Amino acid sequence: MIRIENKTINEGFVPFGNYQTYYRIVGEQTKNPPLILLHGGPGSTHNYFEMLDDVAELSQRQLIMYDQLGCGLSSIPDDEPNLYKAGTWLDEMENLIAFLKLEEFHLLGQSWGGMLAIMYLCDRNVSAVKSVVLSSTLSSAKLWTSELHRLIKYLPNDEQKVIQKAESMQNFKDDSYLKANAHFMKLYASDDPKESKVEVLRRSKRSGIVSYETAWGPNEYTPQGNLSNYEYTAKLARVKTPALVMSGINDLSTPVVSKAIFDALPNSEWSLFSNSRHMPFIEENKKYLQILTEWLKNND
Numbered sequence: 315m316i317r318i319e320n321k322t323i324n325e326g327f328v329p330f331g332n333y334q335t336y337y338r339i340v341g342e343q344t345k346n347p348p349l350i351l352l353h354g355g356p357g358s359t360h361n362y363f364e365m366l367d368d369v370a371e372l373s374q375r376q377l378i379m380y381d382q383l384g385c386g387l388s389s390i391p392d393d394e395p396n397l398y399k400a401g402t403w404l405d406e407m408e409n410l411i412a413f414l415k416l417e418e419f420h421l422l423g424q425s426w427g428g429m430l431a432i433m434y435l436c437d438r439n440v441s442a443v444k445s446v447v448l449s450s451t452l453s454s455a456k457l458w459t460s461e462l463h464r465l466i467k468y469l470p471n472d473e474q475k476v477i478q479k480a481e482s483m484q485n486f487k488d489d490s491y492l493k494a495n496a497h498f499m500k501l502y503a504s505d506d507p508k509e510s511k512v513e514v515l516r517r518s519k520r521s522g523i524v525s526y527e528t529a530w531g532p533n534e535y536t537p538q539g540n541l542s543n544y545e546y547t548a549k550l551a552r553v554k555t556p557a558l559v560m561s562g563i564n565d566l567s568t569p570v571v572s573k574a575i576f577d578a579l580p581n582s583e584w585s586l587f588s589n590s591r592h593m594p595f596i597e598e599n600k601k602y603l604q605i606l607t608e609w610l611k612n613n614d
Contacts, residue, residue, distance in 0.1 A: 321340060328414075333389035335380055335410055337379070341376045350419050351377060351380075351424075352382075354428075354450075355427075355525065356382060356403070356526050358385065358425070360386060362593065363377075365599055373606075378410075385520060386522075392524040398524065400541065404433060419444065421443050421445070422447040423449065423451060424450055425592065426451075431448060445555060446553075447606065449561070450566065450592050452544075453547040455537050455541065457547070459535060473494035476491050477494050515596070548578070559576045559582060561587065562594045565591055583609075
């Protein structure tokens with residue numbers, strides 16, 4: 315256990331079959347259910363969630379974040395890419411919950427982490443979840459792909475053609491494509507992490523490149539991995555858990571994508587951030603923390 319700027323941090327590893335999962339817990343244990351944070355990617359690591367550390371003190375609960383198998387400080391079995399699939403990551407999540415002996419908790423998933431949260435609620439155990447926060451995520455790979463291709467049409471014509479050629483030729487290595495894709499991501503996801511003023515984004519990390527390409531694809535708008543058939547919108551109708559949808563106005567998770575989730579969930583609210591892309595918890599941090607803290611307190 316360490317203390318940083320009056321924060322209590324507990325770190326450790328959970329055995330997971332032949333591998334291990336790194337976890338980081340912020341705050342002291344209280345009577346309030348903890349908040350489990352599911353990062354994006356697959357393969358993005360927990361790092362950016364450290365921007366939410368203050369929620370532990372603000373809401374008087376523990377925050378539990380971890381690096382999913384295939385990235386960060388957890389095991390990275392890239393020689394066994396068949397492991398990188400939803401079932402493995404759901405099993406890993408349940409293994410962490412059992413290891414920490416959590417009887418009830420709140421759940422927050424960002425981007426791919428939101429997909430993982432949705433699958434957990436629909437396919438695994440909903441009874442222990444006090445509430446779920448679905449941050450800049452999706453319930454349909456088909457709708458997501460359609461919306462991102464709509465956004466591509468706002469790029470300069472030459473960049474549109476380069477991306478179209480890359481998809482048709484299945485060549486995602488050309489410099490012109492890489493530049494066009496970087497421009498697209500800067501518009502709707504975030505700035506280049508290396509240029510960010512935010513330390514948790516600049517920080518060196520072991521990204522899950524193989525896990526991302528295996529499960530999702532070469533980029534955000536060309537899903538061709540084992541998650542490409544992810545379709546959960548209709549299933550959300552049976553999720554009675556209180557749900558908060560959060561997204562940015564210029565998000566990869568467009569208002570159309572986010573509204574599909576909001577409309578499908580019978581017990582949901584939606585907060586749309588007017589000055590954010592894919593990470594409103596960074597771009598509008600103070601507002602995000604305020605809304606999240608209030609939500610957790612109201613749903614304990």
